[in-house]
Amino acid sequence: MRKSVLFSTAALFASAAIAQQSVIDDAFTTRAGALKAAGLENAESPENKAIVESATSNYEILRENLGDSFGGFWVEYDENGNAYQVLAATTPVTVAKGYSENNRLEVVSVKYSFSELIKIRQQIQSSYEEQYRNGKSDFELISLYEGIKSNVVVVKALPEYKEAILLWLQKNAIPLDAVDFQEQDGQSTLMATIYGGQAIYSAASGIASTAIRCTSGFNVTIDTVITGAVTAGHCETVYPDVARNKAYLNVSPTPGSSTVGGGYIGDFLANQFGNGIDAVLYGNWGNVHTMLPKLKTSVNTYGSVKPVIPVDYSRIGQSVCHYGNATNWRCGTLSAVNSTEYFNGRPFNVARATFCGGQGDSGGPVVHGVSRNAMGIYMGVTVAGATNTCGASLGGSASKESIFQPLKPYLDIYTNVKIMTE
Template identity: 30%
Template sequence: RAEGATPVLVEHALADLEAAGTSLDALAVDGLYGHYIDVERNTLVVEAADEAVAAEAVDAAGIDPSLVSVTAAEAPELYFVRGGDSYIIENSWRCSVGFSVRQGSTPGFVTAGHCGSAGDQVTSGEAAPGTFRNSVFPGSDRAWVAVGSSEPLYDEVNMYSGSRDVANANQAAVGSSICRSGSTTGWHCGTVGAFNQTVNYAEGTVTGLTRTNVCAEPGDSGGSFITGNSAQGMTSGGSGNCSSGGTTYFQPIGPALSAWGLTLVTT
């Protein structure tokens, strides 16, 4: 006979495994997290908190237990997008989410341009996986990341002890109180010192930044600056730290929204 795949006689028909899975779909059992067909093992894998939960579900669905194998699993959680949360770029370095945005029907978030170049991948972290669509650095320090169409966008900033709703992007005046959220140091506050700050980073010069006396540290980059419920911008860089204090500059959010046709997600 011609060479090729070798037929294997299996115990359970694929149709039987699929029917068992459909029966589980109709159930709502606490601790039952999911299921899939493992074709190679010829079994319906049931993911549950423990074997007792799986057995309860299989019994309630009227499934032949011989069709099933059980895998202990943790409760799955949705990825989401929220200001101040962490994200990892290319499995290598960490930054923070600025604010949730949309470009038409495409969801995403704004962040700092120095966090990634167009095409770079957000591979893990608290934020949803995505792709840098646009990024400018140096000159400016702004970027936006597109995430999957089903990912929830939160209209808030993580205060690391509660959250702050985002209502608009009205610019705060010099002298105004302002707070910052970032995945390294959390929530810190201070005042707006000056607009249109030019900063000469080693990687290049950035203009149009806003100066504050809020502290920040590496990994806080890209995170949210907010006054009241008004989005102000995304952490760029600075000096000092959150032990001794420091100066931090942020990229105003307006240029990112206007340049790329983004809409801020608000309450």
């Protein structure tokens, strides 16, 4: 049975009234506070930064040296918040004593190499997508990615599909000990609610009832002369029957829970949502707004944007943060850098992180937790129909995992679009 995608923005209509007062702890009004709340306050210590930077710079070297034995490489934090590196291998390896001590390296033995996990994931993905396109699938996958830390390919779906999926995997000669089936109660919910982190809303021209709240991601230049910004593609296309083709400022004092119409910013363009990339631009009409290479660092202050880095340049386990108008700053760690999420059978290649989010956060900036380099734009939470996963006072849930769209695939398509940086 085919299920429709449930976007949590469905009930978010424009209104000058405050629908509800969001209760946000002061700890989350700054990125530093969010890091502390996530238990990552030591992430920016010189010692931890050195270990994370070493992991980034040595990843390809270790992968090349170990060859087919390479099982993965990531960053962990011990009970005292001190970072250390973990190298997984399928055969015994010897690492230079100096490197091991300086980087607090731990070597673990695993059954499957990283390349084997990639092949298994690709086999599952190609077989599933082919049968789905042909209308022959009796189940739906929600997510699919390499679980590097657990040395498996993670397959997520509704619990009632478990038996059918495991049987299908066996028929396709997929080793079941290389797969971790995890229950998820529905497709990830894409959250929709001039600086990066600006409160905005999208609407059809002149139709206030069509408005949905979002957060602006990063300011951009187009052909070096036109300015605009990038946000989540589903902020425009969440309701395909109504073309929400215009972006406006949301000047509500509580933009995470209500919409108050502000000035018109510009039209949406270059939306790749239909092609599996949840990103869109909106223009700065007539360049009437001043758009700077900055993003919110707290509720009323701003900091510089640092250059974009590919999400796969980062290591699993390292800190990452996002800013949204519903939940302010939230931080966690990368849990997957190449997760395939399915929405009505359409695959999106996204990243996963252990931070929460809420309605109105969609499209907001996602940055490296330590360096603040631009990485992606926030999409939503991995809980079907959720309105907020950041705590009981906000209708929270046990799940603290979210997905975000890496910037690089989108920017690779539109080479004349550049993120404003300092």
